[in-house]
Amino acid sequence: MLKLSNFRIQGQDTFGEYYEGKVCPVSDKFRAKHRCIRSIIENNAVDDLRRDLEENEEVYPTKAVSMLPPISPGSRIFCVGLNYPKKYMLNSSANEQGEMILFSKELDSFVGSDCPIIVPKGSAGKSLDYEGELGLIIGKAGKDIKPEEVQSHIFGFTIVNDGSIRDWQKHSIFAGKNFEYSSSCGPCILVNHEELQPETFLLTTKLNDNLVQKSKIENMIFKCEEIIAHISTILTLKPGDVVATGSPEGSGISQDPYRFLQEGDSLEIAISNIGVLRNNVVSFG
Secondary structure, three states, rough: OEEEEEEEEOOOEEEEEEEEOEEEEOOOOHHHHHHOOOHHHHHHHHHHHHHHHHHOOOEEEEEHHHOOOOOOOOOOOOEOOOOOOOOOOOOHHHHHHOOEEEEEEHHEEEOOOOOEEEOOOOOHOOEEEEOOOEEEEEEOEOOOHHHHHHHHHHHEEEEEEEEHHHHHHOOOHHHHHHHOOEEEEEEEEEEEOOOHHHHEEEEEEEEEEEEEEEEHHHHHOOHHHHHHHHHHHOEEEOOOOOEEOOOOOOOHHHHHOOOOOOOEEEEEEEEEEEEEEEEEEEEOO
């Protein structure tokens, strides 16, 4: 299974193949032609990428690089809310009527795996929540995509932590979802192939080594095919776009009492076949 990551080596941003604990960057020659993962997607250049990686013997442990979100600059990030059965509902009216809840996130709200999530300063820092999610990476542009055609439009899968400032989210979803460095994504993109069945993937989240979320992806209310088809009725999905598919029961706001992120916490979100997204939590400044 081919996995791709973005990372920074000695101050230079690049990308390449990801293995658990190590990365193999593409060659300078290849990167001169394809500046980011989205270029690979747009130009259907996965086979060229494989050949380049086979010829490149450079390998770095992930501890020697800075992992970056596997999201290309300019890509859009769409998210689905309330997409698993839950005991609590922040705003359940739309979901109960069978309507999909959608919002967007900015790239600057994300950090990569093994990078710190930052608790905002002031009152916003009192309600930073975690939400482990499966992320879909769009491979082929499409408008009004039929559900049965969706698989051919998915380039791959990643892990998303949809960080949420709950108190701000009450009056503005955009504000509550987009504080800088409050979310994370990674460690890689698992490139899609016909044998993968994402509905069988298992998602788990651990907070300070304590299991807080556990669910099969098949438990989603709106399945991957429905999500992509629905979003594509609104706008044309483009290569490199990211779709976060929602989070199961177990986030901080579902705990009694609430358990929001605070300095010193460690968060691990795992999805079978993809890997583990790891982040420590630090305070602003």
